[in-house]
Amino acid sequence: MSATDTPPPGMHDWQEQHLRRYLQSGGTEGHFFDFGPINAEGYQPICLIKHVGRKTGRTLILPLIYGMAKGEIVIVASKGGAPAHPAWYLNIAAASEVEVQVATQAFRATWREPSGAERQRIWDQMVAIYPPYAEYQESTDRLIPLVLMKPVSAIPVFKEADLDR
Known part of the structure; x- marks a missing residue:
């Protein structure tokens, strides 16, 4: 990241630097x-x-903590406990599919939100992975969403050129 680059809104410098390292290495660095x-x-x-940004149409890539639940990749829409x-999350809620990369493997994936006992079990699992959740x-008064992504087809790993900034 050059001195004139600024991270996208809502992203800290350390997140942007981590994202770029992950992308530049093809996923060999940055998985942890x-x-x-x-x-x-x-x-x-x-x-x-x-x-894809639902308002801007821009392609966005974001690093997020994840877990696994019965073959599905789990991410948490926490936003640090913010009220919104x-x-x-709003962008993928407007789409039927999402693309996800874990280390050096990328996939097109369907997604869903668990409910009831399944949601509680997965929430507890994610809190065990990252206690600040x-x-x-x-x-916050909102129920923090969990997103489960099921890989359906392999795709090329993400590249820095994929960022639409």
């Missing part, structure tokens, strides 16, 4: 990120999601 300097949570698994859903939920 050390949150130790940020919040003492240590290394977390990171996937990339590629989605993150833009990426529990604090985020306590700090």
